[in-house]
Amino acid sequence: MNASDAPSPGGELRRPRVVTIDGPAGCGKSTVVARLSEWLGARGVATVGFSTGLVYRGLTWCALERGIDLADARAVRALLRGVELGGVELRVVELRGELRVEVDGHDPGEALRTTRVTDAIHWIADDPEVRAALLPLQRALPAGPVILSEGRDLGTVVYPDAAVKVYLTASLEERARRRHSEFRDRLGEEISLEEVQERIRRRDEHDSEREAAPLRPAEDAVVIDTTTLAPEAVVEEILAEFPDDWFPPAAPSGAGGGADE
Numbered sequence: 154m155n156a157s158d159a160p161s162p163g164g165e166l167r168r169p170r171v172v173t174i175d176g177p178a179g180c181g182k183s184t185v186v187a188r189l190s191e192w193l194g195a196r197g198v199a200t201v202g203f204s205t206g207l208v209y210r211g212l213t214w215c216a217l218e219r220g221i222d223l224a225d226a227r228a229v230r231a232l233l234r235g236v237e238l239g240g241v242e243l244r245v246v247e248l249r250g251e252l253r254v255e256v257d258g259h260d261p262g263e264a265l266r267t268t269r270v271t272d273a274i275h276w277i278a279d280d281p282e283v284r285a286a287l288l289p290l291q292r293a294l295p296a297g298p299v300i301l302s303e304g305r306d307l308g309t310v311v312y313p314d315a316a317v318k319v320y321l322t323a324s325l326e327e328r329a330r331r332r333h334s335e336f337r338d339r340l341g342e343e344i345s346l347e348e349v350q351e352r353i354r355r356r357d358e359h360d361s362e363r364e365a366a367p368l369r370p371a372e373d374a375v376v377i378d379t380t381t382l383a384p385e386a387v388v389e390e391i392l393a394e395f396p397d398d399w400f401p402p403a404a405p406s407g408a409g410g411g412a413d414e
């Protein structure tokens with residue numbers, strides 16, 4: 154039995170309804186997940202968002218906190234041997250419609266998104282053994298809600314049988330502009346636009362060229378270039394891919410349902 158299968162209260166198997174949204178840094182994945190979740194929530198469809206990069210970020214953050222040399226693959230792999238052997242306890246927990254990653258029982262929050270962590274992730278993300286060890290964590294999903302998952306290899310490796318697969322792209326310049334505002338507004342980090350662009354370029358190169366689960370669209374993914382598209386337009390294209398039975402049956406006319414925009 155697959156780790157992500159779960160029996161429903163009625164006894165039958167209810168597979169998680171997974172939407173994979175892959176793509177490079179700054180292509181709009183998180184914005185699209187937030188808008189999709191809002192749109193679906195307003196229509197009675199429960200969702201849970203999962204930024205799978207948090208799993209990689211959690212492990213990287215832990216290694217940095219413990220002073221482990223990330224270039225030492227054996228020391229990093231040892232972290233995954235379980236708490237009883239001095240390893241880290243990584244847990245995926247649901248919190249207000251999102252899956253979060255707890256490291257040794259606590260959520261490091263925004264610390265996971267700092268450039269200190271982002272710059273060091275490649276040591277972990279490049280290692281096939283580490284990637285394989287992190288798969289079960291990403292696959293143990295709640296069975297009821299629609300899972301809006303974002304990452305790099307979700308459609309190709311993590312959830313190859315997902316019902317809806319999306320791959321977002323955008324020009325490097327546009328992605329750098331979006332990330333730059335995020336660093337300033339959300340993380341309070343002072344960093345120039347040129348520097349953000351250069352970091353993203355290097356990370357793209359790394360994510361696309363690594364041997365283990367490189368960044369690329371699944372063959373059955375719908376590819377959307379978001380460079381000049383408003384988030385609403387992207388959401389509309391994605392919703393067109395949803396199976397009809399993910400939506401509650403339409404209310405009979407005259408039942409006073411919410412107005413459509």
Ligand code: DC
Pocket residue numbers: 178204205206207209210274278303304305306307356360
């Ligand atoms: O989505 P993000 O920026 O939080 O991801 C950070 C890094 O984690 C990304 O550059 C590569 C790695 N990652 C990965 O290898 N596979 C995923 N499914 C998600 C993230």
